[in-house]
Amino acid sequence: MIEARDYRNCIQANKRSACQLEDYIYLAFHVGTFSTFLFPHSRLFQSTACLTEVSVGLEKVDEKSAMLHRMVSDIGGLPAEPLNITDHQLLPWEKRCHALLETLAFLGVMSTEEKRRYVEDMGQTIYAALSYYEKWIMTASNFLVTKGYITPDELAAKIAEVRKRFEAEQ
Amino acid sequence: MRQFKTGERVRIANRVTVGHVRVPTYVRGKIGIVDRELPEFLIPEDDAFGRPKGRTRPLYIVRLRMSDLWSDYRGSSEDTLELEIFENWLEKV
Numbered sequence: 001m002i003e004a005r006d007y008r009n010c011i012q013a014n015k016r017s018a019c020q021l022e023d024y025i026y027l028a029f030h031v032g033t034f035s036t037f038l039f040p041h042s043r044l045f046q047s048t049a050c051l052t053e054v055s056v057g058l059e060k061v062d063e064k065s066a067m068l069h070r071m072v073s074d075i076g077g078l079p080a081e082p083l084n085i086t087d088h089q090l091l092p093w094e095k096r097c098h099a100l101l102e103t104l105a106f107l108g109v110m111s112t113e114e115k116r117r118y119v120e121d122m123g124q125t126i127y128a129a130l131s132y133y134e135k136w137i138m139t140a141s142n143f144l145v146t147k148g149y150i151t152p153d154e155l156a157a158k159i160a161e162v163r164k165r166f167e168a169e170q
Numbered sequence: 171m172r173q174f175k176t177g178e179r180v181r182i183a184n185r186v187t188v189g190h191v192r193v194p195t196y197v198r199g200k201i202g203i204v205d206r207e208l209p210e211f212l213i214p215e216d217d218a219f220g221r222p223k224g225r226t227r228p229l230y231i232v233r234l235r236m237s238d239l240w241s242d243y244r245g246s247s248e249d250t251l252e253l254e255i256f257e258n259w260l261e262k263v
Contacts, residue, residue, distance in 0.1 A: 068187060069186060070187070071190070074195050076195070076196045077240070111220070111222065113190065113214045114220055117189075117190040117218035117219065
């Protein structure tokens with residue numbers, strides 16, 4: 001839970017640094033907020049194969065009981081692949097995604113815990129299949145739709161528009 | 171009124187989880203020692219559902235022995251884990 005404390009420090013630091021806030025807002029809105037839903041850049045479409053490969057196994061013995069105790073993010077002690085700790089570059093869409101979520105947090109629209117809850121609410125199958133930022137961007141979409149900031153129609157229309165533009169550039 | 175003091179032995183509650191909590195299952199039911207008393211904060215159970223004016227509870231850093239958490243732990247018996255646990259998840263021992 002170290003990150004919860006870091007988050008508070010981060011928010012306090014942000015309040016002192018208007019410059020940093022402007023950077024976040026710039027990053028999030030420069031390209032138009034909704035073009036952060038630019039899925040073709042992500043590995044989402046390639047990740048269906050992971051569904052069968054990734055196993056975050058709940059105990060088979062008492063699966064229902066385990067599900068009630070353990071949230072999908074609570075994987076401490078479960079069998080897992082070795083950790084990949086090599087440094088990797090964030091993709092542009094991942095940076096924009098991060099900026100969008102930070103902006104929502106800074107504006108007091110969505111707290112870190114709320115974000116985590118939305119991620120968990122995707123359920124085991126989707127949680128295991130999506131990458132870190134794929135979870136975040138799905139969370140942003142679900143949250144903004146749930147709270148009525150955007151409608152599913154608007155989001156779908158924007159994704160279609162961006163996809164068309166993306167495919168034209170290829 | 172704070173229920174626990176630094177140095178006190180405490181048990182982390184073992185409950186069925188509904189909604190959003192931040193207490194990992196591998197520490198539930200385990201006994202540790204209060205390492206530090208932290209201020210009160212909004213608890214995740216309320217924060218996660220968009221209730222910024224929800225319940226606040228004192229937060230503690232609790233220290234547990236790694237060998238108490240993992241039966242097959244191969245490191246030193248002195249190795250410990252410290253994590254932040256809200257008061258509503260702690261029980262008197």
